[in-house]
Amino acid sequence: MKPQTIDDISSAARVSRHPFPAWMLRRRRLERLAELLEAAPTPARLFVTMECYPRRDRLMLRQEGSPLFVAFADPLFRREGLTGDSVADGVAFFGLSLREAHALLCDCGYGGVMRMGAPLNGLIAARARRLASKRTFAEWRDRIVAWI
Structure with a gap:
């Protein structure tokens, strides 16, 4: 059997790079983000009043840390x-x-903790985990289809 790359196989078959459904991939990525935040050596920085920007500008926001x-x-x-x-x-x-x-990602959801100087990494990680555990519509659909 000759070894082939994914690109070689792609011409003959439909290849998926992610064997998981999107909701499972989302969950795994958010869990990893939480782990990275907890292990980060520096405190995370949140966006300030993110909701005040127009949608287009909000999507372009970026910030070191x-x-x-x-x-x-x-x-x-x-x-x-x-x-x-x-x-x-x-x-x-x-x-x-x-x-x-x-x-x-916005500071308004974390109350006064930011102003008191407490590290936010653990709080942001906990919120990322809550988002990861949230069941999406696609997950419910997949579970119902599997049940039927």
């Missing part, structure tokens, strides 16, 4: 297709809605 910056520094995420550290890149890669991205 943000959770998306931490994610983009991870070689595994870059290999899987994370192309940058902007909100748009994070929304697409992690499968987040803009509302979920706002809840995870």
